[in-house]
Amino acid sequence: MARPRARAASREFTTEALLLRRVPTGDADDVVALFTERVGRVSAFTRGSRRSQKRFGGALEPLHTLRVHLEEHDGRELFTLKEATLARPRSVLLSQLDAMQAAGEALSWVRRATPARTPEPLLWQRLELFLDGLGQEGAATGRLLSAFGFGLLDAVGFGLLLGQCVVCGKPCPSGRRAQLDVARGGVVCQGCGGARIGVSAALRQRLVAAADGQLTVLLDEDTRLARELVELSLRLHAGVE
Ligand SMILES: [Zn+2]
Incomplete structure (x- = not known):
């Protein structure tokens, strides 16, 4: 039996990613462009990324390979970035x-x-x-x-x-x-x-x-x-x- 399709369904997954661009939006948020290993290039909303370092721990920088936890929403272009950590830092480039x-x-x-x-x-x-x-x-x-x-x-x-x-x-x-x-x-x-x-x-x-x-x-x-x-x-x- 087919399961009824939930409204506004979303899926979460983890992948490695590189930050391509970060554009501030609103008071404290960003929209980031990421090149991810699993799904290629995506745009994602990062709530509170400019207010608190807690969730992203300063990981939202280019050059380093990140491990990101993303939420994808049906019918929406923009993903939500839930978490980002440094997978392979390249601080030597800085x-x-x-x-x-x-x-x-x-x-x-x-x-x-x-x-x-x-x-x-x-x-x-x-x-x-x-x-x-x-x-x-x-x-x-x-x-x-x-x-x-x-x-x-x-x-x-x-x-x-x-x-x-x-x-x-x-x-x-x-x-x-x-x-x-x-x-x-x-x-x-x-x-x-x-x-x-x-x-x-x-x-x-x-x-x-x-x-x-x-x-x-x-x-x-x-x-x-x-x-x-x-x-x-x-x-x-x-x-x-
Ligand atoms: Zn010819």
Whole structure:
């Protein structure tokens, strides 16, 4: 026998999460955007988070992996954050401005690139590795960030096609420069008219490896173009917000 459906039903669950954004609302509350391991990106209301540290214990900071207890309500977009604790603190990042900026940029990319309430296990894994990598001594933050960007695009299905022409499918000849058109989704061969952004064969290989999740594969000289390609791709697929 089917159980009668309760009105305003809700479910509670616990998951790991990263804080993407915190927006004050009312006198003492916040609405937070979280990227969670179990359900992807969600928005949640945090009652009293700015009045009392008790329930959240100062855990509502970016950079650290949190363990959050969430309540989901039928028919409502907004979850309720009941509790948050630090699961894997990354306090070492707080003393490094460039690492904090890189983490902030990566988290804003995640916020823009991910659909609401869709688990993204590969992206979750890559983001955790990236944040851990930023905390390592002597980390090359710019190189890590741009490589993470390519891994992110790949994980959410916005990856550029780098091995063959997006128009005719012809494989890129090895050892030759290729031309990229982000709006068309990747390499466009000469026969199909080419494109504005030229990349060397070696860089193309490094970008393929970065898209595959390798975080330390890009060189300093790659970072500017790689970040530009990530930004262009996100603007195209995910809007500017
Ligand atoms: Zn072609």
